[in-house]
Amino acid sequence: xxxxxxxxxxxxxxxxxxxxxxxxxxxxxxxxxxxxxxxxxxxxxxxxxxxxxxxxxxxxxxxxxxxxxxxxxxxxxxxxxxxxxxxxxxxxxxxxxxxxxxxxxxxxxxxxxxxxxxxxxxxxxxxxxxxxxxxxxxxxxxxxxxxxxxxxxxxxxxxxxxxxxxxxxxxxxxxxxxxxxxx
Amino acid sequence: xxxxxxxxxxxxxxxxxxxxxxxxxxxxxxxxxxxxxxxxxxxxxxxxxxxxxxxxxxxxxxxxxxxxxxxxxxxxxxxxxxxxxxxxxxxxxxxxxxxxxxxxxxxxxxxxxxxxxxxxxxxxxxxxxxxxxxxxxxxxxxxxxxxxxxxxxxxxxxxxxxxxxxxxxxxxxxxxxxxxxxxxxxxxxxxxxxxxxxxxxxxxxxxxxxxxxxxxxxxxxxxxxxxxxxxxxxxxxxxxxxxxxxxxxxxxxxxxxxxxxxxxxxxxxxxxxxxxxxxxxxxxxxxxxxxxxxxxxxxxxxxxxxxxxxxxxxxxxxxxxxxxxxxxxxxxxxxxxxxxxxxxxxxxxxxxxxxxxxxxxxxxxxxxxxxxxxxxxxxxxxxxxxxxxxxxxxxxxxxxxxxxxxxxxxxxxxxxxxxxxxxxxxxxxxxxxxxxxxxxxxxxxxxxxxxxxxxxxxxxxxxxxxxxxxxxxxxxxxxxxxxxxxxxxxxxxxxxxxxxxxxxxxxxxxxxxxxxxxxxxxxxxxxxxxxxxxxxxxxxxxxxxxxxxxxxxxxxxxxxxxxxxxxxxxxxxxxxxxxxxxxxxxxxxxxxxxxxxxxxxxxxxxxxxxxxxxxxxxxxxxxxxxxxxxxxxxxxxxxxxxxxxxxxxxxxxxxxxxxxxxxxxxxxxxxxxxxxxxxxxxxxxxxxxxxxxxxxxxxxxxxxxxxxxxxxxxxxxxxxxxxxxxxxxxxxxxxxxxxxxxxxxxxxxxxxxxxxxxxxxxxxxxxxxxxxxxxxxxxxx
Numbered sequence: 026x027x028x029x030x031x032x033x034x035x036x037x038x039x040x041x042x043x044x045x046x047x048x049x050x051x052x053x054x055x056x057x058x059x060x061x062x063x064x065x066x067x068x069x070x071x072x073x074x075x076x077x078x079x080x081x082x083x084x085x086x087x088x089x090x091x092x093x094x095x096x097x098x099x100x101x102x103x104x105x106x107x108x109x110x111x112x113x114x115x116x117x118x119x120x121x122x123x124x125x126x127x128x129x130x131x132x133x134x135x136x137x138x139x140x141x142x143x144x145x146x147x148x149x150x151x152x153x154x155x156x157x158x159x160x161x162x163x164x165x166x167x168x169x170x171x172x173x174x175x176x177x178x179x180x181x182x183x184x185x186x187x188x189x190x191x192x193x194x195x196x197x198x199x200x201x202x203x204x205x206x207x208x
Numbered sequence: 209x210x211x212x213x214x215x216x217x218x219x220x221x222x223x224x225x226x227x228x229x230x231x232x233x234x235x236x237x238x239x240x241x242x243x244x245x246x247x248x249x250x251x252x253x254x255x256x257x258x259x260x261x262x263x264x265x266x267x268x269x270x271x272x273x274x275x276x277x278x279x280x281x282x283x284x285x286x287x288x289x290x291x292x293x294x295x296x297x298x299x300x301x302x303x304x305x306x307x308x309x310x311x312x313x314x315x316x317x318x319x320x321x322x323x324x325x326x327x328x329x330x331x332x333x334x335x336x337x338x339x340x341x342x343x344x345x346x347x348x349x350x351x352x353x354x355x356x357x358x359x360x361x362x363x364x365x366x367x368x369x370x371x372x373x374x375x376x377x378x379x380x381x382x383x384x385x386x387x388x389x390x391x392x393x394x395x396x397x398x399x400x401x402x403x404x405x406x407x408x409x410x411x412x413x414x415x416x417x418x419x420x421x422x423x424x425x426x427x428x429x430x431x432x433x434x435x436x437x438x439x440x441x442x443x444x445x446x447x448x449x450x451x452x453x454x455x456x457x458x459x460x461x462x463x464x465x466x467x468x469x470x471x472x473x474x475x476x477x478x479x480x481x482x483x484x485x486x487x488x489x490x491x492x493x494x495x496x497x498x499x500x501x502x503x504x505x506x507x508x509x510x511x512x513x514x515x516x517x518x519x520x521x522x523x524x525x526x527x528x529x530x531x532x533x534x535x536x537x538x539x540x541x542x543x544x545x546x547x548x549x550x551x552x553x554x555x556x557x558x559x560x561x562x563x564x565x566x567x568x569x570x571x572x573x574x575x576x577x578x579x580x581x582x583x584x585x586x587x588x589x590x591x592x593x594x595x596x597x598x599x600x601x602x603x604x605x606x607x608x609x610x611x612x613x614x615x616x617x618x619x620x621x622x623x624x625x626x627x628x629x630x631x632x633x634x635x636x637x638x639x640x641x642x643x644x645x646x647x648x649x650x651x652x653x654x655x656x657x658x659x660x661x662x663x664x665x666x667x668x669x670x671x672x673x674x675x676x677x678x679x680x681x682x683x684x685x686x687x688x689x690x691x692x693x694x695x696x697x698x699x700x701x702x703x704x705x706x707x708x709x710x711x712x713x714x715x716x717x718x719x720x721x722x723x724x725x726x727x728x729x730x731x732x733x734x735x736x737x738x739x740x741x742x743x744x745x746x747x748x749x750x751x752x753x754x755x756x757x758x759x760x761x762x763x764x765x766x767x768x769x770x771x772x773x774x775x776x777x778x779x780x781x782x783x784x785x786x787x788x789x790x791x792x793x794x795x796x797x798x799x800x801x802x803x804x805x806x807x808x809x810x811x812x813x814x815x816x817x818x819x820x821x822x823x824x825x826x827x828x829x830x831x832x833x834x835x836x837x838x839x840x841x842x843x844x845x846x847x848x849x850x851x852x853x854x855x856x857x858x859x860x861x862x863x864x865x866x867x868x869x870x871x872x873x874x875x876x877x878x879x880x881x882x883x884x885x886x887x888x889x890x891x892x893x894x895x896x897x898x899x900x901x902x903x904x905x906x907x908x909x910x911x912x913x914x915x916x917x918x919x920x921x922x923x924x925x926x927x928x929x930x931x932x933x934x935x936x937x938x939x940x941x942x943x944x945x946x947x948x949x950x951x952x953x954x955x956x957x958x959x960x961x962x963x964x965x966x967x968x969x970x971x972x973x974x975x976x977x978x979x980x981x982x983x984x985x986x987x988x989x
Contacts, residue, residue, distance in 0.1 A: 037706075
């Protein structure tokens with residue numbers, strides 16, 4: 026099952042659109058779920074995600090005005106429970122210990138968060154933590170030199186293959202990381 | 209000769225049935241006579257055969273048949289005459305052509321006489337027993353004898369058909385005739401045929417006019433074929449065409465003053481002759497169009513000619529002589545034609561403009577002046593037309609096409625904006641259409657990722673799309689506007705700002721000021737969308753600028769840096785204030801926090817303080833909803849925690865105010881949660897700053913615990929939150945939270961606050977497992 030983790034798009038606040046190089050890869054037939062960390066900001070981005078798949082889950086970023094997006098969300102897919110949160114609520118921003126606390130609170134196997142615009146995938150205490158970064162490489166006060174990125178997860182029984190996509194100088198670079206669910 | 213049966217008409221037959229009856233009768237007669245003719249030929253009885261042939265043609269003397277039925281009858285007769293023709297040519301009947309020629313002239317009636325003469329004459333030519341030119345001349349003169357329109361048309365068609373392969377051409381010897389003789393022959397036939405065709409119109413009473421027009425149209429090929437014949441002559445080269453053929457053809461077209469003929473013949477003329485010929489005689493053709501009757505659809509003729517020549521020129525650029533300025537010729541002639549025809553429909557006028565625009569962009573893709581001229585002409589015409597005419601859907605569609613084509617072809621708004629007549633043409637449209645075109649421009653810029661670097665161009669662009677940017681007099685009420693569409697449009701416009709960019713910081717900032725000037729006029733419904741990107745762009749601007757100063761790319765002394773920082777601060781804070789003034793409290797609060805971070809990063813501490821104060825003011829006065837308060841305060845805490853600010857006084861004052869606000873929140877559990885989060889205000893350990901006050905950390909956690917403990921029925925969740933905060937400090941080995949405190953808290957939770965089926969139970973269990981896995985020294989859980 027293919028899951029796209031994506032967020033911090035910031036259209037139109039900080040960008041005019043998701044890079045065409047990414048749009049070419051985001052093909053409707055190949056995606057089952059979209060887990061979005063928030064800060065879309067416009068409805069147009071949400072509508073675009075809905076075209077790719079009907080299973081779109083969005084949590085509210087600090088600049089999203091849509092009150093129907095929740096602060097956190099838990100989605101069960103296959104053998105995994107995914108937790109979704111924008112991450113501006115975490116203090117300090119991006120801190121691994123604080124993220125771990127959120128993982129404990131949501132009781133999930135994988136925690137997806139954003140806000141820092143820094144692409145990160147790591148394991149801690151047997152759990153997987155994913156930050157897909159900013160899909161548009163949007164300006165951030167927290168990080169310099171933001172690169173457009175998103176993450177694709179292929180869930181097969183108790184195994185997730187994580188593909189991270191980065192857009193560097195007009196070229197899409199892909200890396201792969203494997204994660205196995207701890208018992 | 210066979211006696212002809214008088215046709216009997218029953219009173220009850222419909223006109224169609226009548227026609228069918230007449231046709232069947234005539235056809236039967238032809239078949240019978242034809243059969244006899246063939247038998248005679250088989251028996252070499254030539255004279256008898258000629259008599260039977262004569263009888264066949266007698267059926268063609270009928271006045272009872274409609275043109276369509278006559279055509280059908282003619283075709284049957286034609287086949288038999290072909291048979292005779294073949295016989296005369298192939299069989300050794302012994303008679304000399306000149307004898308036969310004499311014989312057939314004795315046929316009783318004109319029509320059989322002429323058909324037979326033509327038949328024999330063609331064999332005469334083919335057997336080379338007489339010079340072609342002489343026979344042709346003879347035949348065409350004699351055809352004058354039939355002045356009845358329908359019968360004459362078909363007779364002349366027979367003449368043309370039968371002589372088509374016997375016309376002297378480029379390769380013929382001069383005694384036989386030259387191509388000029390053939391040209392004369394065909395043109396004469398064409399002229400007379402056309403005259404007969406036009407005369408058909410006037411034969412009918414006015415009430416049958418439409419039926420007559422349809423009948424004429426069914427026979428148009430009989431006239432048009434003559435032009436095809438001319439085109440088929442090898443000897444008709446470009447010079448002959450321009451000097452001899454075209455002038456004569458055009459003369460007949462103009463002089464006949466019949467709109468059906470003119471419409472059809474112009475189209476056929478363009479179709480049958482090659483494009484190179486048309487290129488060479490373009491002026492003549494167009495000037496002919498100017499002189500056509502007012503009912504003729506000149507637009508279709510010219511548009512199809514433009515399309516043909518545009519395609520030709522694109523595929524065969526080398527065949528277009530330099531001195532033929534296709535666009536100029538078309539443009540000037542079309543201009544005159546439009547002026548000469550004041551009753552021309554606006555949609556046709558616009559159709560011509562679209563064709564002209566496509567022409568120039570296809571043939572001269574880099575020439576913007578031509579395109580601009582077309583737009584200018586259009587605008588000058590429209591300006592004199594009534595609004596109701598301009599707003600008809602067909603007209604609007606074409607005006608919008610004129611505006612869209614340059615966008616599609618150039619794919620670069622900067623090029624399109626250089627067309628001085630572009631914007632004036634937009635202003636001729638109604639509100640919704642101006643908006644549509646403006647949106648097309650925005651989408652075009654975004655889809656092509658066109659970067660706009662010059663302040664002047666930015667100004668130009670925003671002026672051109674002003675219908676989207678500010679209120680205009682003729683705009684509908686806000687109530688009548690679809691809110692979602694409006695939002696989507698404004699978001700698109702807002703996105704544009706990210707395409708304004710320059711390597712030169714001065715220019716870039718100037719661009720932002722220009723954009724601010726335009727967007728600022730948009731009113732509350734628009735600025736809530738369009739000013740936000742400006743804030744972020746200017747924050748990014750100053751961060752980048754600072755980086756360039758720090759790395760030495762830009763050399764600047766301290767005072768200049770502060771001055772620039774000041775300028776940008778003013779820009780940012782006034783822009784955010786504009787949003788605060790229209791009561792967008794949540795948004796402006798967040799924007800102040802973002803600005804705060806930026807100015808902190810740039811080391812402009814006094815600005816940090818100012819922005820924090822503004823943020824706190826909005827928080828206290830304008831954020832009333834208690835859930836919104838919690839979210840806003842949470843953001844303030846995490847923002848302060850992220851700062852590099854070195855001025856402890858300012859920081860501690862802000863931290864204190866933050867805690868105060870946390871303790872004033874409506875719900876105790878929110879107070880507790882947020883105060884425990886405030887503990888992080890006293891433990892800052894990031895790349896830009898180290899600030900640690902362990903006592904204050906513990907104090908905050910204790911206070912949070914006390915608040916939640918005093919609640920009558922507190923939820924488990926808040927306790928576990930506080931517990932996890934404690935673990936944060938333990939894990940980082942801060943010594944801020946004694947491990948015993950953790951142990952006591954776990955005890956407190958387990959004994960007092962664990963309820964079955966509490967949603968926070970898994971949270972607690974996970975936390976306890978975590979504590980156990982950490983093996984903290986001194987406790988055992």
